[in-house]
Amino acid sequence: MGAQDVPPVSPSSSSATKPLETIGEATKMPSLEKKPATATAFTGELSRQDEPNVYVSLTYDALDATAQMARVKSAKAGAVVLFAGTTRDSFNAKTVTHLSYSTYTPLALKTLSHIARTLLQSTP
Template identity: 60%
Template sequence: MAQDSSFEQRQDEGISVFLTSSALDLSGVVASVKSPKAGALVLFAGTTRDNFQGKSVTHLEYSSYPPRALKTMLSIAQTMKQKHALTAITMGHRLGVVPVAEESILIAVSAPHRQPAWTAGEEALEMCKEKVEIWKLEEFEGDQGGVWRANRDGPTHVPSDLASSNDISR
């Protein structure tokens, strides 16, 4: 779980959430949820793809208010752990520039059985995309610029050139 001193990590029993500007460490996140009590381990790795709606993507850039985002992530993880009787859950999100083919988010869950692990992993991801206070700037190739979005795919929001002229902070 790559960490950098700029961002806090919050933990509860069997729960870890973190934000970092460093590359995410898949094996570290998997190791954080492994347990002899768990018969299933599910890892979701959200990776920057090279295109969106027919446009070539050069990179994504994520921005957040870390104290608030971590609080929301912790709440989601606690809910998932209780609701699905998980052994453990770790959620980590990268901030700053994330190049194509690198991970933006990792969610790992472990549970005694596979179905709760699958379900909890999917629900945690959807809740994270819906609720966590993280925004992304999607930069396109050439003179197409970029657009700000909430941390999910969907309708575009403020074009990046308008964001800078209207003083919207990253």
């Protein structure tokens, strides 16, 4: 897959500002911009697995580091490395009260999958 397969999306792009549900019939996944009101409306995770060694996901829930490390653990691997970051309590002299992320979910999953496959292909 080449760079031409991952189309750029800019804030000025018309699809970047529309809710996911209105973009097209093939795109019916909920947006991660706002968690649905009921748990039955959405399980909390959107994932993509293009091949056995490539799995990416987006979630509303807190990340379960133990579960993610178990997913990649292998007798063929010498280590599993995890980076866990934290958020500062202030930014530009203002108190940070929360973080909010938004994404165009299909493109985010496609891009993450592309990055993972590229890394997999570049390692012996």
